[in-house]
Amino acid sequence: MAQNSNSWNPEIPGQTVRLKANPGLQGQTTGKVRKAGSRTLVEVQFGPAEKSYKPKNLLELCDNEESIESLIRQGRYGGPDDLRRILTFEKLKGKLTNIFYSMETSQTDFYAHQFKPILKFVNSSVGRILIADEVGLGKTIEAIYIWKELQVREDAQRLLIVCPAMLREKWRDDLRERFNIFADIVDAKSLLQHVRLYLERPRNYSFVCITSLEGIRPGRNWDDQNIENPCAQLARLLDSHPASQDQSVFNLAIIDEAHYLRNATTASHRIGQLIRDASQYLLLLTATPVQVNSSNLYQLLRLISPEDFLSEDLFNQMLAANQPIIEALRYLWSTPANFANAKQCVEQAKRSPFFADNRLLDQIANALTQEIKESDDQRIELGFRLEKVSLLSQYITRSRKRDVLPNRVERKPQTLQVHFSPLEKQIYDTVTNKIRQQLKGKRGASLFQLIARQRQMASCMVAALETWKHDRILDQFIDESSWEDFGVLAHETKTKPSAPAGLYPTLSDADLEELKRQDSKYQQLRTFLQAEIKKNSQEKFVIFAYFRGTLQYLEDRLHQDQISNCLIMGDMGDRKWDIVQQFRQPNGPSVLLSSEVGSEGIDLQHCRFLVNYDLPWNPMRVEQRIGRLDRLGQKAKSIAIINFSLVDTIEERILERLYDRIQIFEESIGDLESILGDMTEQLLVEFFNPELSLAEREKWAIQRGDALKKQRLLQKELENEAVNMMAFSGHILDSINQSHDEGRWLQPREINSFIEDYFARYYPGTIITQPSNSSSGLYQITL
Known part of the structure; x- marks a missing residue:
């Protein structure tokens, strides 16, 4: 309480006093007083460099334990500046849950959906989530937004990012260019050193490290003390230092492409567990659509929270118990809303032991019991509360383009037909027939090796024959084809089969030169590129091809035809990023040649032409190619997807027809992966089954395409009448947009005012200026 009487002794130094008219301005008495007529003037030190005499009758003595509540009861209020100062201070403390500390902290455009994971994370009871956008x-x-939040809220200092090796430079560049965060790319030995240094001085050691999943995976006997390789030593060190409330090796660990951890028997999964246990917080990132009923999802959720997902049987029980919640959400979003059926579903859910004594669910049931009028506000509020009850919602967040992007990019496919010359047709048929003969009785690696040869032939006949003639092995693309079709990390393939004898036609150098002159497919590409470049000399094109030989052949031919181009493939290291940066320049090359592996992690949204020089036999690989261009930041209203149709070939009769039926080039297939399952391998085996005639294979492809099309239509119907199980998108996006519009984030002007106010109060006369030649937010302070 403040002492309102004038009985206090102003000659006692160190007393806390304040101005009655401005209680926010407080200071300490120095013990010095002087008289001015009948008034007593008291010297008060308001700051390190601010002393002044104030009339005693305008001052009051403060109680050190005086609270805001007591000030309100006394009617002692400050001015607007005091309120602004206190609000900014509370923001700076980093404890407010309705403030986005990461908002407007990056060199990126604002998208509301990118703050959904922050809301989930801040309100999470486990501090770990799976982001499956x-x-x-x-x-x-x-x-990175979540990392910025943790830096403010938790004073986080140590960040570890684990990703496939090909994505390390992408992460480093995004951190530096978008957030001004400088990260080190490290191997197991360097990361081990960082961890040891932290354990030696845990309070003051900070780092941001990026490492590859392949580079830190421990071997089978990693816990054997006699094994001294860096991976095993790192695993043992993490295992012996689990995170606690007092300290953790990593404040935040981010594991990108987390679907590589979904097999619980692998070294990748084991290092994921060790990193999780050594981290205060954990993020798993994957673009692979979440399959609710799959064991893969269970394994990822078990990584997130092993305490809640003890067994796959328990997980399935949770899914069953959660189903009435999903049904209730569907009834809320039906037109008109069916509140009675929603209530029945909620009552059914309440009978499950998983929802025993759930007060929020009781409140929802009561709200549905009352007489309520149908309105969007009511539905949104009830739906939002129901989503919070969902047993999986706190662990997963997922956004889809169709949910969050009102003006999505239109995909416009265009097909270039290729008619083989007599020489090309003869060679194609010869090789195809020999492959079919040798397929009989083949399984496993031998089978897929032969199929790969057929695919090489369709990709580029000249490049295929040159490769076979000189190399006779699959070294140049076995890792890439493993990645493309089956999602295997590079270097996991143990054997590299040699080509079978007698497969290839005997061709002289002269024959190859003639085949090169007759290359019908390349001639179509050249004609198309020249016509588009004539319309716009600065147009950019990305050409995807599956095989290295094809890409190198195209690089050479395009240079000969004066079409500027550059090439990226796997295992290029940092040089790949320099090439992409060169391609992005207005006066850079017109064409970027790329393999899937080479383009992983690269954003190419400045380009609107994609050319599939060949087609992968996995539909999801096609989608990932298109996803390089069809992503946030694409300025064009439409992107052109150019495909080649090899007339009267297996590829044209089967693969192209299948892709046409599922409309892969017109729209994102997104969640179709949950329908495709393991179709890729089945497609390859059936398409090349030597026991089936061509007509039988065509019929099978049409049936498969029709089945997929029906599944896709059914899935769309369900999505139209139901909300996303893991994110109540409409309500969340609206609240995020509102936060942005209302300035509920720490704004530069607030920090500016706070700092200026501090110096004005405690260092009067301080001059704060911004140099005229500075555009980086630097200021010069003169005390």
């Missing part, structure tokens, strides 16, 4: 929506940005 569709490709191209900015999972990297979302993860």
Whole structure:
């Protein structure tokens, strides 16, 4: 309480006093007083360099334990500046849950959906979530936003990012260019050193490290003390230092492409567990659509929270118990809303032991019991509360393009027909027939090796024959084809089969030169590129091809035809990023040639032409190609997807027809992966089954395409009448947009005012200026 009487002794130094007219301005008495007529003037030190005499009758003595509540009871209020100062101070403390500390902290455009994971994370009871956004929506940005939040809220100092090796430079560049965060790319030995240094001085050691999943995976006997390789030593060190409330090796660990951890028997999964246990917080990122009923999802959720997902049987029980909640949400979003059926579903859910004594669910049931009028506000509020009850919602967040992007990019496919010359047709038929003969009785690696040869032939006949003639092995693309079709990390393939004898036609150098002159497919490409470049000399094109030989052949031919181009493939290291940066320049090359592996992690949304020089036999690989261009930041209203149709070939009769039926080039297939399952391998085996005639294979492809089309239509119907199980998108996006519009984030002007106010109060006369030649937010302070 403040002492309102004048009985206090102003000659006692160190007393806390304040101005009655401005209680926010407080200071300490120095013990010096002087008289001015009948008034007593008291010297008060308001700051390190601010002393002044104030009339005693305008001052009051403060109680050190005086609270805001007591000030209100006394009617002692400050001015607007005091309120602004206190509000900014509370923001700076980093404890407010309705403030986005990461908002407007990056060199990126604002997208509301990228703050959904922050809301989930801040309110999470486990501090770990799976971010499963569709490709191209900015999972990297979302993860870094969460790191920025933790820096403010928790004074986080140590960040570890684990990703496939090919994505390390992408992460480093995004951190530096978008957030001004400088990260080190490290191997197991360097990361081990960082961890040891932290354990030696845990309070003051900070780092941001990026490492590859392949580079830190421990071997089978990693816990054997006699094994001294860096991976095993790192695993043992993490295992012996689990995170606690007092300290953790990593404040935040981010594991990108987390679907590589979904097999619980692998070294990748084991290092994921060790990193999780050594981290205060954890993010798993994956663009692979979440399959609710799959064991893969269970394994990822078990990584997130092993305490809650003890067994796959328990997980399935949770899904069953959660189903009435999903049904209730569907009834809320039906037109008109069916509140009675929603209430029945909620009552059914309440009978499950998983929802025993759930007060929020009781409140929802009561709200549905009352007489309520149908309104969007009511539905949104009830739906939002129901989503919070969902047993999986606190662990997963997922956004899809169709949910969060009102003006999505239109995909416009265009087909270039290729008619083989007599020489090309003869060679194609010869090789195809020999492959079919040798397929009989083949299984496993031998089978897929032969199929790969057929695919090489369709990709580029000249390049295929040159490769076979000189190399006779699959060294140049076995890692890439493993990645493309089956999602295997590079270097996991143990054997590299040699080509079978007698497969290839005997061709002289002269024959190859003639085949090169007759290359019908390349001639179509050249004609198309020259016509488009004539319309716009600065147009950019990305050409994807599956095989290295094809890409190198195209690089050479395009240079000969004066079409500027550059090439990226796997295992290029940092040089790949320099090439992409060169391609992005207005006066840079017109064409970027790329393999899937080479383009992983690269954003190419400045380009609107994509050319599939060949087609992968996995539909999801096609989607990932298109996703390089069809992503946030694409300025064009439409992107052109150019495909080649090899007339009267297996590829044209089967693969192209299948892709046409599922409309892969017109729209994102997104959640179709949950329908495709393991179709890729089945497609390859059936398409090349030597026991089936061509007509039988065509019929099978049409049936498969029709089945997929029906499944896709059914899935769309369900999505139209139901909300996303893991994110109540409409309500969340609206609240995020409102926060942005109302300035509920720490704004530069607030920090500016706070700092200026501090110096004005405690260092009067301080001059704060911004140099005229500075555009980086630097200021010069003269005390």
